[in-house]
Amino acid sequence: MKIIKAKNIKKYFPIRGGVFLKVTGYVKALESINIEINDFESIGIVGESGCGKTTLGRIITKIYDPTEGSLYFYDEKGNEYDVTNKLDKSIKSTFRKSIQMIFQNPYDSLDPRLTVGEIIKEPLQIHRVFKNKKEEIDYINELLERVGLSATYTTRYPHEFSGGQRQRIAIARALTLKPRLIICDEPTSALDVSVQNQIIELLKEIQNEFKISYLFISHNLDLIHHVSDKIVVIYLGNAIEEAPADELFENPLHPYTKVLMSSMPSWDPGNRKLDKVLVTGEPPSPINPPLGCPFHPRCTYKIDACDKIQPELLGAEHKVACHLYD
Amino acid sequence: MKNSKNILEINNLKIYFKTFEGISKAVDNISFVLKEKETLGLVGESGCGKTVTNLAIMKLLNPKATILSGEILYQDKNILEIEEEDFKKVRGKEIGMIFQEPMSSFDPLYTIGEQMYEVCKTHLKLSKTESRDKGIDMMRRVGIPEPEKRYEQYPHEMSGGMLQRAMIALNLLTNPRILIADEPTTALDVTVQAQVLNLMKSIQEEFGNSIIFITHDLGVISEMADRVHVMYAGKLVEKGTTEEIFKEPKHPYTKGLMESKIRREYKSKTLPYIPGTVPSPQHFPDGCRFNPRCSFVRNICKEEEPHEINIGNDHLVSCWLYVNGGNKLEDN
Amino acid sequence: MKDQTKRMVNAFFKNKLGVVGLIILIFLYIMVIFAEFIAPYSYMTSNRNYTYAPPSKVRWIHEGKFIGPYIHPLKRERHPVTLQLTYVEDTSEIVPIKFFVHGDSYKLWGIFESDLHLFGISKDTNALLCLFGTDKFGRDLLSRVVYGSRVSMTIGLVGTFISVIIGAIMGAISGYFGGWVDVVIQRLTELLRSFPQIPLWLALAMIIPPQWPSTMVYFAIVMVLSFIGWMGVARVVRGMVLSLREKEFVIAAKTMGASGFKIITKHLIPNTMSYLIVVSTLSIPGMILGESSMSFLGLGIKEPMTSWGLLLGQAQSLSALSSYPWLLIPGIFIVLAVLSFNFVGESLRDVADPYKVGERA
Numbered sequence A: 001m002k003i004i005k006a007k008n009i010k011k012y013f014p015i016r017g018g019v020f021l022k023v024t025g026y027v028k029a030l031e032s033i034n035i036e037i038n039d040f041e042s043i044g045i046v047g048e049s050g051c052g053k054t055t056l057g058r059i060i061t062k063i064y065d066p067t068e069g070s071l072y073f074y075d076e077k078g079n080e081y082d083v084t085n086k087l088d089k090s091i092k093s094t095f096r097k098s099i100q101m102i103f104q105n106p107y108d109s110l111d112p113r114l115t116v117g118e119i120i121k122e123p124l125q126i127h128r129v130f131k132n133k134k135e136e137i138d139y140i141n142e143l144l145e146r147v148g149l150s151a152t153y154t155t156r157y158p159h160e161f162s163g164g165q166r167q168r169i170a171i172a173r174a175l176t177l178k179p180r181l182i183i184c185d186e187p188t189s190a191l192d193v194s195v196q197n198q199i200i201e202l203l204k205e206i207q208n209e210f211k212i213s214y215l216f217i218s219h220n221l222d223l224i225h226h227v228s229d230k231i232v233v234i235y236l237g238n239a240i241e242e243a244p245a246d247e248l249f250e251n252p253l254h255p256y257t258k259v260l261m262s263s264m265p266s267w268d269p270g271n272r273k274l275d276k277v278l279v280t281g282e283p284p285s286p287i288n289p290p291l292g293c294p295f296h297p298r299c300t301y302k303i304d305a306c307d308k309i310q311p312e313l314l315g316a317e318h319k320v321a322c323h324l325y326d
Numbered sequence B: 001m002k003n004s005k006n007i008l009e010i011n012n013l014k015i016y017f018k019t020f021e022g023i024s025k026a027v028d029n030i031s032f033v034l035k036e037k038e039t040l041g042l043v044g045e046s047g048c049g050k051t052v053t054n055l056a057i058m059k060l061l062n063p064k065a066t067i068l069s070g071e072i073l074y075q076d077k078n079i080l081e082i083e084e085e086d087f088k089k090v091r092g093k094e095i096g097m098i099f100q101e102p103m104s105s106f107d108p109l110y111t112i113g114e115q116m117y118e119v120c121k122t123h124l125k126l127s128k129t130e131s132r133d134k135g136i137d138m139m140r141r142v143g144i145p146e147p148e149k150r151y152e153q154y155p156h157e158m159s160g161g162m163l164q165r166a167m168i169a170l171n172l173l174t175n176p177r178i179l180i181a182d183e184p185t186t187a188l189d190v191t192v193q194a195q196v197l198n199l200m201k202s203i204q205e206e207f208g209n210s211i212i213f214i215t216h217d218l219g220v221i222s223e224m225a226d227r228v229h230v231m232y233a234g235k236l237v238e239k240g241t242t243e244e245i246f247k248e249p250k251h252p253y254t255k256g257l258m259e260s261k262i263r264r265e266y267k268s269k270t271l272p273y274i275p276g277t278v279p280s281p282q283h284f285p286d287g288c289r290f291n292p293r294c295s296f297v298r299n300i301c302k303e304e305e306p307h308e309i310n311i312g313n314d315h316l317v318s319c320w321l322y323v324n325g326g327n328k329l330e331d332n
Numbered sequence C: 001m002k003d004q005t006k007r008m009v010n011a012f013f014k015n016k017l018g019v020v021g022l023i024i025l026i027f028l029y030i031m032v033i034f035a036e037f038i039a040p041y042s043y044m045t046s047n048r049n050y051t052y053a054p055p056s057k058v059r060w061i062h063e064g065k066f067i068g069p070y071i072h073p074l075k076r077e078r079h080p081v082t083l084q085l086t087y088v089e090d091t092s093e094i095v096p097i098k099f100f101v102h103g104d105s106y107k108l109w110g111i112f113e114s115d116l117h118l119f120g121i122s123k124d125t126n127a128l129l130c131l132f133g134t135d136k137f138g139r140d141l142l143s144r145v146v147y148g149s150r151v152s153m154t155i156g157l158v159g160t161f162i163s164v165i166i167g168a169i170m171g172a173i174s175g176y177f178g179g180w181v182d183v184v185i186q187r188l189t190e191l192l193r194s195f196p197q198i199p200l201w202l203a204l205a206m207i208i209p210p211q212w213p214s215t216m217v218y219f220a221i222v223m224v225l226s227f228i229g230w231m232g233v234a235r236v237v238r239g240m241v242l243s244l245r246e247k248e249f250v251i252a253a254k255t256m257g258a259s260g261f262k263i264i265t266k267h268l269i270p271n272t273m274s275y276l277i278v279v280s281t282l283s284i285p286g287m288i289l290g291e292s293s294m295s296f297l298g299l300g301i302k303e304p305m306t307s308w309g310l311l312l313g314q315a316q317s318l319s320a321l322s323s324y325p326w327l328l329i330p331g332i333f334i335v336l337a338v339l340s341f342n343f344v345g346e347s348l349r350d351v352a353d354p355y356k357v358g359e360r361a
């Protein structure tokens, strides 16, 4: 069953200046993104920093309103609600309980002034889940133990924990309301290398146990391949390729996807490959994105149409936005 | 390269910090050498002491740090004993450094050109026009487009990747014999990282400097280093050539890191991982510092610190499993 | 948080000036709380024979023998030529100073009736114990300074408290909601800040009707002071909230469905708390000076109520200063209080470094 459908989502952040804060331009963070998330599936979003991944996550969680496009939410009975603009009162609580988020920086995502117990309790109190104090405490302890922490930690403060432990606390908090979808925004990229896989394993276990869907955001291709059923590659706010995980890796079509894959270090000193990477420069600024294909200034396969017409994301299971495949 | 001369020699370096939580044994008795024209990879997780080691080489340690013992030999002199006044001629001229955050390694108040002129003036006694020519030439050689324009720009007008190139160009002005690169690509995206790494390689071929390449990313090391030293909790736990280390990692920590690489084959399988967390530097465990996380742990590991064992091929490992030349220890 | 607090306390006690300031403040506030008991007389007790009397000379030794502290009563004499009043000691009489003597009766905090004073002289003599001298009505300046501390030391506290609360709320609203709310609040604070502070106080103080009873005047002055004091706080809190609201823990609270009010009170304000404590301490001196300036100019606290500023107001003319220099003593207390708050505030600021609190330890 569907949880979320986003249609042609566009997000422009106004840039303001002057005394009266007049709009002087826009950061074009997202251009016409389509995405659909069903129950118990994992969608991976991959792209370089600044390409709009976090913005997309925040539009789906209704932190930001989209500039254009529409967003639909489906409750457990399959009823469709238009949540493009303000969340309607009738659906607000259901929506908030259904979608949660886990963040990149575990040093930033837990309020330093609250104890671990208070942090995990917060969503329960907002939605008045428990009337009985004892039940609430038991539930919190159970959650903490589920994510691999001791129930005795409830009275401690976040700064007493390592990055990995904090991320576990954040996961426990995201689980409290039994959500159907969790947005994982680079949940491991701020962690020690030796701890990253622990957290990914925990997320996978929890997904299977509670039948949760993930929107998994990362810049790490290997990680995204591992956790996702389907992957969307984003470049400068545009979805440029979309395919099932294995298909994307076996048969990358878009020149940018190919570049991303070849830029990953080899882990094999006898077989180094970075000097074969065929890309120059950096992604341009989203304030003045290039005309035509957003990737054309860096692309080695560029043809005539590329700097004039923006290619559309086309295809059946494996979609790509590139004139080479028109 | 294998038999080339040592250019830098670090012996028994021990650096502690006094902190509110107690003494932090940031760098504990480490020794290594840097050979001429090689890239030495120093790899380890954040907080293991990589930066502190290299700040010691640059004599830029925070005053809170205490160097308890050790020597750093450069051209037969112990850097730790050279007067600051004399070392100023070495730092930035013979030993250069590239930092992780390209934005904060330049002074935001001066243009790239002014900062290049500063270096040329102090170390090379060049005039303004001479250093401008040299600076622009160097920027062109590191692949900065429109170097004349960039020379006049302020750091905030340039992207991260471009600034890191500019930092490399700045360092190359004096053609230092040693270049310390402290996580130079960690803040960059993969496609930009690939470009900067390629640049560093071609620079080394052209200029023949020795590079200490610091990173937490074994992938990057596999592309860059001739030899690899693995650091864990203030100790060097394994040393060897890059080929050796990647083909046959010996230390359980190195093995764990190698296995943590997410490979395609793992999809829909359980990912291997190292259990536990990195200990905080005030509370390193007794014995081998890796013992609480090690799946091969023996009794002796909890009591005594392992010493370095040469298992041949210049491959050194600090682990009790290898005391008998790799034969099994019978105490468990 | 516990060891964080411990660390801050330790760091605070390392700063000597801060500790000295804290000790002085503790003494001053003990004075505020037990004014009736500490002052030897009531603030209104006047004595026609002792107008503008100089500070009493406390002696210990009488005819070569140590007999404990005592004073001689004063006799008024007029200078034959200048006709100026002078006081001479009547050495024939000895008035011992004692602890816990019975004197003017009072009601401590308006509740406990008593006539016990910390120190003083017997009620049955004509002598007056005036360690700081007296004013033109012959009222003991020390007693008036002690009573005056009530106004001077609390007005800053209450005023700061109110202005910090207004400032924190305005700043938090402005920063959190942004948009036109922010623009309006920003422009309003800028407008208010663009007036010079002291004339604005005075203008507002003029509005206070002269016939109001002194307690009303007191609260009116508190309002005037806090009305002007909140803008600085609002500005900084707004800045902090602007950065805090982008923090992931605030975004997390939003995805949980927390209301704007909840986010402000539960996450934003607590995270600006250490800053608020520091600014409060640092803005109290300004308020103390503000009250003093108003009272000094006769626009604040009115007779017979007393405050340090009002007392200092008596020393306005040069002739008064040269003839009765002890009238400047209240000024010393103002300086002492202001410096102490500054020392403590600066020390707190160094300890808490509000912009770093809560970041990775």
Ligand SMILES: Nc1ncnc2c1ncn2[C@@H]1O[C@H](COP(=O)(O)OP(=O)(O)O)[C@@H](O)[C@H]1O
Pocket: A013, A014, A027, A028, A029, A047, A048, A049, A050, A051, A052, A053, A054, A055, A056, A286
């Ligand atoms: N609140 C905001 N206001 C203005 N610009 C923003 C805001 N959030 C993100 N952006 C801009 O939008 C672009 C996409 O950002 P983001 O979604 O955070 O990228 P990613 O998560 O892929 O790194 C960036 O250029 C960023 O600067």
Ligand SMILES: Nc1ncnc2c1ncn2[C@@H]1O[C@H](COP(=O)(O)OP(=O)(O)O)[C@@H](O)[C@H]1O
Pocket: B017, B018, B019, B024, B026, B044, B045, B046, B047, B048, B049, B050, B051, B052, B053, B062, B064, B281
């Ligand atoms: N200025 C400092 N004060 C106190 N401790 C420090 C300081 N700098 C570094 N350390 C300690 O030294 C250890 C090693 O730090 P560092 O060398 O920066 O690690 P990395 O391997 O990530 O570069 C850290 O765990 C930290 O505790």
Ligand code: SF4
Pocket: A254, A255, A256, A293, A294, A295, A296, A297, A299, A300, A301, A302, A303, A306, A311, A321, A322, A323, A324
């Ligand atoms: S459309 Fe053209 S420029 Fe864009 S990726 Fe394809 S080939 Fe390259």
Ligand SMILES: [Mg+2]
Pocket: A050, A053, A054, A055
């Ligand atoms: Mg992001």
Ligand SMILES: [Mg+2]
Pocket: B047, B050, B051, B182
């Ligand atoms: Mg470092």
